[in-house]
Amino acid sequence: MAKNGVARDDARPQNHLKGTTLRRSPAKKADELDRLIHERLRLGIVSALAVNDSLSFSDLKKLMNTTDGNLSVHARKLEEAEYIACTKSFEGRMPKTQYRLTAAGRRALERYLDHMEALIRATRDR
Numbered sequence: 001m002a003k004n005g006v007a008r009d010d011a012r013p014q015n016h017l018k019g020t021t022l023r024r025s026p027a028k029k030a031d032e033l034d035r036l037i038h039e040r041l042r043l044g045i046v047s048a049l050a051v052n053d054s055l056s057f058s059d060l061k062k063l064m065n066t067t068d069g070n071l072s073v074h075a076r077k078l079e080e081a082e083y084i085a086c087t088k089s090f091e092g093r094m095p096k097t098q099y100r101l102t103a104a105g106r107r108a109l110e111r112y113l114d115h116m117e118a119l120i121r122a123t124r125d126r
Contacts, residue, residue, distance in 0.1 A: 033119075036081055037112045041066060041074045046109050049084060049101035057097040075099060083108055 037043055044064050048055060055063070061071050078084045083105030087098045101109070 033115055034108060034112050037108055042078055046105060049099060050109055054098045054100040
């Protein structure tokens with residue numbers, strides 16, 4: 001019986017990590033993800049813009065199946081990080097907002113995808 005009154009399993013070595021090489025767990029690697037892109041709607045926006053030269057606010061809203069307010073908030077966060085660029089104009093009397101992925105946004109998406117691939121590999125290799 002151990003000091004605290006709990007029976008100890010004497011078959012298990014006292015220092016069960018001794019001689020073991022510790023690898024960073026997939027959970028630790030996940031903590032390092034770009035949280036700005038990792039959020040579902042922002043990842044959707046960046047991904048959609050990665051495969052299109054540009055998309056209108058209306059197009060993104062339909063693609064993401066979201067509300068005006070939700071899309072606006074998430075697009076603004078990406079804009080502030082300079083991952084996307086926004087151009088506002090008018091078609092007749094109707095305002096038109098166009099978004100495109102910036103070079104910084106493309107690099108951030110590539111880093112994010114590389115990180116996710118490494119995370120998947122680390123998890124599968126366990």
